[in-house]
Amino acid sequence: MKSKTVGIFTDTHGNYLALTAILDYFKQQGINKIYHLGDIVSMGPRPVECMERLIYDKDIVCILGNHDNDYLNDNTIPPELSHVSKEHKRFVFDLLGEKYKQAVSKFPKLVIEDFFGLKAAFLHYGFAREIDLKKNKKAVFQPIDPDPTTESFDKMFEAIDADIIFFGHKHSPIDLKGKKVYCDVGSVGCHKGEFARGIVFTVYEDKSYNIERVTVPYNRKETLTDMDKRSIPCADYIQKYYFSAD
Numbered sequence: 001m002k003s004k005t006v007g008i009f010t011d012t013h014g015n016y017l018a019l020t021a022i023l024d025y026f027k028q029q030g031i032n033k034i035y036h037l038g039d040i041v042s043m044g045p046r047p048v049e050c051m052e053r054l055i056y057d058k059d060i061v062c063i064l065g066n067h068d069n070d071y072l073n074d075n076t077i078p079p080e081l082s083h084v085s086k087e088h089k090r091f092v093f094d095l096l097g098e099k100y101k102q103a104v105s106k107f108p109k110l111v112i113e114d115f116f117g118l119k120a121a122f123l124h125y126g127f128a129r130e131i132d133l134k135k136n137k138k139a140v141f142q143p144i145d146p147d148p149t150t151e152s153f154d155k156m157f158e159a160i161d162a163d164i165i166f167f168g169h170k171h172s173p174i175d176l177k178g179k180k181v182y183c184d185v186g187s188v189g190c191h192k193g194e195f196a197r198g199i200v201f202t203v204y205e206d207k208s209y210n211i212e213r214v215t216v217p218y219n220r221k222e223t224l225t226d227m228d229k230r231s232i233p234c235a236d237y238i239q240k241y242y243f244s245a246d
Contacts, residue, residue, distance in 0.1 A: 002205040004115050008122070009198035010037035010168030011065070011187035012054070013242070014044025014092070018189025018196035019053060021218035023060075031200065035111070037168040037185060038065020038124030042084055043238050044190070045226040047092050055103045064107035065124045065169070069140050071096060072104045077138075088233040109140070112162050115203035121162035125169035144170050150178030157182065164209075166199070172246045173197070173213065183211060191246040194220045 007026035012019045026034055040054055040062070041047040054062055062068075067084075070076070076089040111122045128139040145152050153176055157165050164181040173186035188196050195215040203209040224243065227235040 002116075003202055005031055005033075005200060005202040006113075007031040007034040007198055008037065008166055008185055008201055009034075009188045009196075010124070010185045011039045011171055011190055012036065012044070012050050013039055013042055013067070013187065013190045014047040014050055015189035015223055016044070016046035016049045016053070017218045017223050018220075019050050021196040021216045022188050022198045022214075023053070023057075025196075025214065025216045026198070026200075029200065032059045034060045035122045035166070036060055036062050037122055037166065038063045038107075039067045039168065040065070041071055041096065042067040042089060042092050043242055044223060045230045045232055048095055051096065051100050055100060061111060061122070062107050063111065063122055063124055064104070064109050064140070066141055068104050068107060072101055073138070075138055084238065085234045088238065091233045110160070112160075115209075116205045116207055118164070118203050118207045118209060119162040120164045120166060120201070120203075121157075121160045122166050123160070125167050126156035141169065148174060148176065148182075150176050150182075153182045154178040154180070164211075166201070171242070175211075186246070189218065189220070189223070190242050192244050193246070194218065 009022050036054055040050050054060055071093050074093060076086045078084055113120050125141040128141055132139045132142055166183050166185060168185050170184055171187035171190050174184035176182045185199050186197055188198060196218045197215045200212040200214055224239060
């Protein structure tokens with residue numbers, strides 16, 4: 001039976017070692033079509049290296065995330081509930097400079113692929129509503145739902161014409177099935193585990209499919225040490241909130 005397989009991961013956040021680990025795994029499995037669901041930069045120690053690796057690999061489709069959009073628009077003001085400070089974002093954006101803005105400006109917010117008649121959507125999170133824009137004119141996505149349900153996701157993604165929705169943003173893996181199948185991939189390396197994670201998604205010509213969550217060991221300790229060596233602003237705070245959860 002014919003099939004198509006793609007690799008999916010998200011929320012790299014400057015963690016180059018986790019990025020390299022999951023990409024190497026995908027390549028070793030012969031997976032050539034890969035989707036990154038947003039947020040290449042901020043938090044981790046190597047935003048430039050992550051950007052270089054992702055935007056120049058023709059096998060990778062980069063979806064726009066909120067931190068990518070902030071870099072593009074030089075927006076250093078943290079949104080509500082964010083622990084990523086203005087100082088940190090300014091540091092990261094200065095490291096990146098203007099070099100990558102043209103590439104990032106071409107990142108789509110949504111890609112829908114047809115696999116033998118099964119539609120899969122790839123995006124960062126639910127798009128900002130009118131109520132969100134009233135609170136923050138620069139909002140691109142809805143606020144994170146801390147305790148999502150099938151009903152809340154049905155409402156969040158009701159306008160997306162797809163059978164399966166792959167997304168990120170919250171950093172924690174989620175699998176729910178309502179009117180559609182909802183799959184939060186979970187951040188590749190922004191968590192407490194000593195592994196990089198992603199998804200191998202296979203669809204068969206009869207429209208059956210398999211979503212396989214995969215983990216690959218990586219040197220998490222070196223990533224955290226690198227944050228200190230590079231004097232990343234607010235490193236302790238970021239490690240506490242973003243590298244110690246899930």
